[in-house]
Amino acid sequence: MPAPTLPSENATASVVSPSGYAIEFDNVSIAFDEHVVLDGISFRLQHGETKALFGVAGSGKSTLLKLAIGLLRPDSGRIYVLGEEVTCMSEQKLFELRRRVGIVFQESALFDSLQVYENVGFRLTEEGVPAEEIERRVREVLRFVELERTYDMRPSELSGGMRRRVAIARAIITEPEVLLYDSPTGGLDPVTSNTIVELIMKQRDVYKTSALMVTHRLQDAFTMATHEFDKATNQMVALPKGQLCGVPMSFLILRDARVIFDGDAHELATSRDEYIREYIS
């Protein structure tokens, strides 16, 4: 299925922060009521890189994303996002930083009292952008996710896959430098999942946005590693066997609150760790 049309040909690539990494976790730990969820987590996300994050249910993947955007504070360790340390940032400063980061929540988290265009244009409305400009950009980004017809619908009228695409539209409308995806294909049928993966890939290859993607579906991450988005045909195409996509793509696996793997697709495929072999089989 071809991907939706591009919003504009002269789209600007994401601005690269002068600091070394888009996201950096340095020995981060967090516990809830004596239960340690993340213990000494360290990893780095390069600018323009996409990192797929795996782990069994309850392994702290969503917690890790919430830590990255400052919705939760770690018990120890440091987190840097776009060169700024979020662990010691005031909530007011965090609001400013979050304008440069987009997030797609597990269950979409659309505001159910607002219509689709209000949801997608929420951030622009808050920033005081003129109404005509908001409408133009909302339509553009809804066209990008192929849902322009839902413009004045309510979230309750949308299917699960449509909600997820609207959530992506809401996350990318301000052209963020980093995108965080929390199980974007979770609970969706294979066809819809493929459409979502294609959208994420398009965002990655066209805008070169750094992304941290939590997923349960290994095949989604492998599809992203072995395919690239072709602007000419406006759809994703498989790369020749053995060749990986031009954009850096890596994998991170969590187990028992710790990182047990952080590497690329080749390293993952050749790993001798029994748990990892079982996980990817």
Added chain:
Amino acid sequence: MAFELELISPIAVAKDVALAVQEYTLLSAQSLANFFRRPLYTGDMLQQADLIGVGSLPIVVLTGLSVGALLALNAASTLQRFGGVTLIGELVSLGMVTELGPLITGLMVAGRNASGMASELGSMVVTEQIDAMRALGTDPTKKLITPRVAATAFMLFFLTIIADLLGLIGGYGVAHLLFGVDTNQYWTTVWQTLVFRDVFTGLIKPVLFGFIISTIGCYYGMSTRGGTQGVGRSTTQAVVASSVLILIVDFFVTKLIFAIFGYR
């Protein structure tokens, strides 16, 4: 099947209570501080004022009329024995304006709106809409809580005035139709009984009650945990806590005003 009783440490309970009071105080302070920070979300304030004020009008009209009529009926049965039926206006006027008007309106609005706020915000918490709002760079206390606090305090003030007026009309209905009190006599007594202190007491209370209703409703909503069951729990707790707090604050405010202005 064996049942195990879990013993809860009194220290743990005390810590939980202290934490809840601290969080409630911070949320209340934040909701007030937001009045001095841009943006003010006046559109949301007007929308909430419509929902809370206009939406609560039917129940306030009904309770105001009923309470005024009942107050007159009960007062008359006692006053009749002493031949003082003409004093009904004085009792209804004092009772409604200083005490029953603000209290009954506060409790009615608490039942209707504290529960509404707790369930609405609670649902937003469990479906991650509050997290989404924060992630989109918007402060939920500014966007969701401050407009509710402003609208409730403002509208409860006017709802109480309406309830007071309808209570007096209800009292008049009973006094005139059942006990034959002269119209002019009733309204003159009503008017002459009230002094500045009574009106001040009757108008300061709804502002405080409005603040209590909205902050308690928002606090329980924002601290909801545990899915839809948690939303139900928060809703119930918000109504109970706001009603109890209104009764407690009412007592102390009345006592304080007596201490400042002296007894009649």
